[in-house]
Amino acid sequence: MKNFPVQTRVTKRYGHTTILDNIKMTLNKGEIFGLLGPSGSGKTTFVKLLCGIEEATEGEVIVLEKQMPDLNVMKRIGYMAQADALYGELTAYENLEFFATLSGVSRREQKARILSAMKLVDLEKELQKRVEDFSGGMKRRLSLAIALLHNPDILILDEPTVGIDPSLRQKIWETFEDLRSKGVLILVTTHVMDEAERCSRLGMIKGGHLIAVGTPDELKKQTDSQTIEQAFLSYGGQSNEN
Amino acid sequence: MRISAVVKRILKQFIHDKRTMALMIVAPIIILTMLSLVFNGEDLELKIGVLDLPDQIVEKMEQHAVVKNVSSEDAIESLLKEDYDAVVVFNNGEKKLYLEGSNPSINRAVIELVKNSAVNSEEKVTMNISYLFGSDDMTSFDHFGPVLVGFFIFFFVFLIAGVSFLRERTQGTLERVLASPIKRWELVIGYVVGFGLFTMVQSAIIALYSVYVIDLKMEGSFFYVLLITLMLALSALTLGILLSSFAKNELQMIQFIPLVVVPQIFFSGLFNLDTISNYLSWIGPLTPLYYGADALKSVMIKGQGLTELWIDLLVLFGFSITFMILNIYALKKHRRI
Structure with a gap:
């Protein structure tokens, strides 16, 4: 059990509203875990629990053997929020520099890390541009670069490829696969079904319940579907009947 | 190192945001100039x-x-x-x-x-x-000028600090920053130092302008004026950040002004304090501007020094420390540790 970087058994409520109901999940080192679910299903809340920004109402969230939130574990997580959290008045480089320092990247290493992260997202020419002049897709990519800056062991990405064109998305996914082969655990939430196909495993959340977990092939087989989209819909149908 | 990252970021944001910078320095100067030209006497017992x-x-x-x-x-x-x-x-x-x-x-x-x-x-x-103090060539503006210098510094620092912290929340950067291993107190200190440095420059320019261009009466040491305005600005800054956590958007932040900032004028000595009704007079000593204005008058009109000032300065510093501790506590809403 010790080798699982993420183990959860968690319930989250706001007042009387249950957002997540006893989500039991175990994530492995070196996998890309895709979290699927309609909007409002609790994906983002789950992601925030893993990052330590939200706290469990009941149960536990164990990341790298520590109950979250834990500042030492947060150093080893790269997080990309659903909304781009960037300082528009600052240049891309200044944003990266700020977050690099917060995540504990030493001053000597900063420049090299910033350059390599920006190369990955194809923005290395825009370093001195103000972020308020960036397009939506560029902001998304800059947020991703920020999440990658400190070589985290766990990457938590909330809809990372929204607004990014297909060819760049392809490149970003190659990066994810490269990181996974180095042992990084990547958790992505997504709406894009062809992305879901590329995940090692998938989890489907609906109405705060985890309704299915498995590899893309397993999920398709179980529901007798051709595509993940059909599988997703068929699980959704079942849960409505319950 | 994390504190200095926050400080550096705030200063850079200021440098890039020329309009805010101009607002904080030029607006008080314009208003002080206008008032110095406009004002006439008043009536009292x-x-x-x-x-x-x-x-x-x-x-x-x-x-x-x-x-x-x-x-x-x-x-x-x-x-x-x-x-x-x-x-x-x-x-x-x-x-x-x-x-x-x-x-x-x-x-x-x-x-x-x-x-x-x-x-x-x-x-x-x-x-x-x-x-005893002053002379027959003193104008009315000499009398309430020090209060206004204090007030405008307080007002603008409160507004800008509050809004910028609020924006951190609404644009999601606060959450993103708190997803990093920064400690809550490091963030608050970073904010206070970053804004504090900028405020020092702002206060110095406004005070210099008031004394040497508008020719406000200046009996005491200019250094004390800087010290007082800095302490006053610090309390405005920490109060602004604190109240921003009770506002949902910029508009609500602005609504705090008539509630929190404007009433302070009434108790700052701009109006004769003796004429304030007893039902209200207890409010004065609870407001930072009360002490800031008193200290500024002591230095600028009466030429007094630290012996008369230290209590005012200490109280202002106490306000800032209290607000900072409350800020660190208020951030718990966003992250427990």
Whole structure:
């Protein structure tokens, strides 16, 4: 059990509203875990629990053997929020520099890390541009670069490829696969079904319940579907009947 | 290192955001300049001490002022330092008027009153007038200028600090920052130092302008003015950040101004504090501007030094520390550790 970087058994409520109901999940080192679910299903809340920004109402969230939130574990997580959290008045480089320092990247290493992260997202020419002049897709990519800056062991990405064109998305996914082969655990939430196909495993959340977990092939087989989209819909149908 | 990252980021944001920077420095200067050109005198009840005055004159004066008999000439100075505006002394035909002097409109009113109270209005009244503080060439603006300098620094620092912290929340960067291993107190200190450095420059420019361009009366040391404005700005900054956590958007932040900032003017000495109703007068000592304005008046009008200032400075510092601790606590809403 010790080798699982993420183990959860968690319930989250706001007042009387249950957002997540006893989500039991175990994530492995070196996998890309895709979290699927309609909007409002609790994906983002789950992601925030893993990052330590939200706290469990009941149960536990164990990341790298520590109950979250834990500042030492947060150093080893790269997080990309659903909304781009960037300082528009600052240049891309200044944003990266700020977050690099917060995540504990030493001053000597900063420049090299910033350059390599920006190369990955194809923005290395825009370093001195103000972020308020960036397009939506560029902001998304800059947020991703920020999440990658400190070589985290766990990457938590909330809809990372929204607004990014297909060819760049392809490149970003190659990066994810490269990181996974180095042992990084990547958790992505997504709406894009062809992305879901590329995940090692998938989890489907609906109405705060985890309704299915498995590899893309397993999920398709179980529901007798051709595509993940059909599988997703068929699980959704079942849960409505319950 | 994380604190310095926050500090550096705030300063860079200022440098990039020229309009905000200009607003914080130029707007107070413009308003102070306008007021210095516009303002005229006011009306109030006077408190006058008398020594050896004929009863008829005292009776006449009592129609317009609170009059108290003074036992001897030695008591005059301490009476003026308390809250009396003036003491009139008739001594062997020599008429002397001692004025507290820091408020020129009160000075004028006292002189007017004493002259009008003379038994024989035909008789030309000649008096020796002496001022404890100030002088006869002091204008009204000299009197309330120090309060306004304090107020505008407080106002703009409060607004800009509050809005910028609020924006961190609404644009999601606060959450993103808290997803990093920064500690809550590091974030608050970073904010205070970053804004503090900028505020120092802002206060220095406004104070320099007020003294050397508008030619506001300046009796004491300029260094003390800087120290007071810095302490006042610090309290505005920490209060602004604190209140921003109770606002949902910029508009709500602005709504705090009539509630939190404007009432402070009433208790800062811009209006005569003696005329405030007892039901309200307890509010004054709870507001930072009360102490900031008092300290600025002490230095700029009365030329006093640390002996008179340290309590005001200490209270302002206490406000800032309290607000900072509350800030660190309020951030718990976003992350427990």
